[in-house]
Amino acid sequence: MYILAIDTTGPIGSAALYDTESGVVISRETAENRAHLKNLAPMVREVTEEAGIKKNQIDFVAASVGPGSYTGIRIGVSTARAIAQALAVPCLRVGTLDLFRLNCGKGRPAAVIFNARRGQVYGAVFGEDGGEVLPPGAYMLEDVTAAVDDEGIDPVFYGDGIDAYAEHEKYGRFLAGRRFADKEKRYQTAEMTAFAAAGMICGGETCAVNELLPDYMRKTEAEQRLEDGSLARARERKMARFIKNK
Numbered sequence: 001m002y003i004l005a006i007d008t009t010g011p012i013g014s015a016a017l018y019d020t021e022s023g024v025v026i027s028r029e030t031a032e033n034r035a036h037l038k039n040l041a042p043m044v045r046e047v048t049e050e051a052g053i054k055k056n057q058i059d060f061v062a063a064s065v066g067p068g069s070y071t072g073i074r075i076g077v078s079t080a081r082a083i084a085q086a087l088a089v090p091c092l093r094v095g096t097l098d099l100f101r102l103n104c105g106k107g108r109p110a111a112v113i114f115n116a117r118r119g120q121v122y123g124a125v126f127g128e129d130g131g132e133v134l135p136p137g138a139y140m141l142e143d144v145t146a147a148v149d150d151e152g153i154d155p156v157f158y159g160d161g162i163d164a165y166a167e168h169e170k171y172g173r174f175l176a177g178r179r180f181a182d183k184e185k186r187y188q189t190a191e192m193t194a195f196a197a198a199g200m201i202c203g204g205e206t207c208a209v210n211e212l213l214p215d216y217m218r219k220t221e222a223e224q225r226l227e228d229g230s231l232a233r234a235r236e237r238k239m240a241r242f243i244k245n246k
Contacts, residue, residue, distance in 0.1 A: 002053060003060045003201075004044065004083065005194035008036040008076035009068030009096045010114065011160055012187050015043040017051050017058075018194035026050050027191045037075045044083070055087060060206065062092035062197035064099065064188060067122035067138070067217035068114055077214050090206035092197040095215060097124040097136035099192040100158050103181075104130040109153045111178075112136075113144055113161030119171050121161045122217055127153065138218045141165055145174045156181050159188075 003018040013036035016027035028043035030036070048055055063080035066073040084091045100112045104126050114122040116138065123144040125134035134147040141161065148155060158181045165171040166180070180186070200206070 001059045001201075002051070002057055003062055003092075003194050003197050004047075004058045005062040005064075005094075005190040005197055006040065006044070006076045006080050007064035007096070007188050007190040007193045008040060008072040008079075009064050009066055010072065010187050011163075012189060013039055013043075013072070013076075014190035015040060015047055016190035016194045017047040017053075018191075018198060019051065020198055024051075025191050025194060027189065029189065036072055040075065040079055044079075055083075058083075058087055058089060060090055060092055060197065060201060061087070062094055062193050062200075063212060064096045064190070064193045065093050065213065066096055066215040067116075067136075068096050068188070070216060073214045073216065077212060081209050081212050084212070085209045091209055091212040092200050092205065093207050093212050093215075094193050094196050094200070095136060096188050097122060099188050099196055100124070101126050101130040102192060102195055103156065103158065103185075104128055109133070109155040111144060111148055111155040111157045113141065113157060113159045113165070115159075115161045115164035116218075117164075119165075121159075121165075123159075123161070125151070125153075125155060127151075136217075141171050141174050145178075154179060158186055160186075162186065 001020045005016045007014050012029050014029040018025045026047045030039040061080050061084040063077050097112050100110045103110045109128045111125045121141050123139045124136040125147050133151050156179045166175045
């Protein structure tokens with residue numbers, strides 16, 4: 001059984017092909033800035049060619065659906081939907097924060113923080129058995145670290161929130177003295193998505209193409225500005241300047 005997995009929600013864009021019978025995973029990654037869209041289709045082609053299979057031998061398509069980069073999420077989900085629709089195969093909708101449950105076990109709980117700017121994160125804390133100490137959600141960074149301290153655990157921290165806040169003059173104090181994953185293991189990847197998807201298949205958690213939807217976990221900046229009226233005010237100011245300079 002072959003699972004094609006895609007993750008473009010974070011700093012690393014990646015595609016992976018997982019042969020569940022042999023246990024072999026072939027993956028490709030790119031950390032090129034703003035290039036997930038450009039590189040994703042070639043990476044998908046490369047993993048299938050290296051595996052020596054044709055695309056019609058793919059049994060499932062899995063996508064990491066967020067939270068994370070809004071643009072990245074849209075790229076990954078739309079690409080996965082297009083492939084699954086073309087191949088007429090089921091999909092797997094994998095929560096990105098949940099990927100890090102795979103790193104739990106053997107006495108190693110995990111905390112995940114994705115940068116959401118201004119001291120905010122998409123975060124979660126998992127106990128050593130993968131159980132939820134803090135469920136996946138949108139939080140302030142201090143909410144995540146408070147959950148860790150209240151539970152009295154010493155998790156390994158993952159995610160690009162480390163890069164954003166560890167040395168930040170205002171928020172760095174919340175991460176002082178914490179254990180951080182090495183950079184090569186810090187970020188979400190398609191390989192992790194593939195492993196999580198395999199477990200979901202066993203649990204019957206597949207979905208149809210039209211059910212493979214993004215999980216932004218909070219409104220986009222444009223939606224927030226539309227809701228609070230700041231977008232309309234910005235348009236009014238722009239129009240006033242246009243009329244003045246006409």
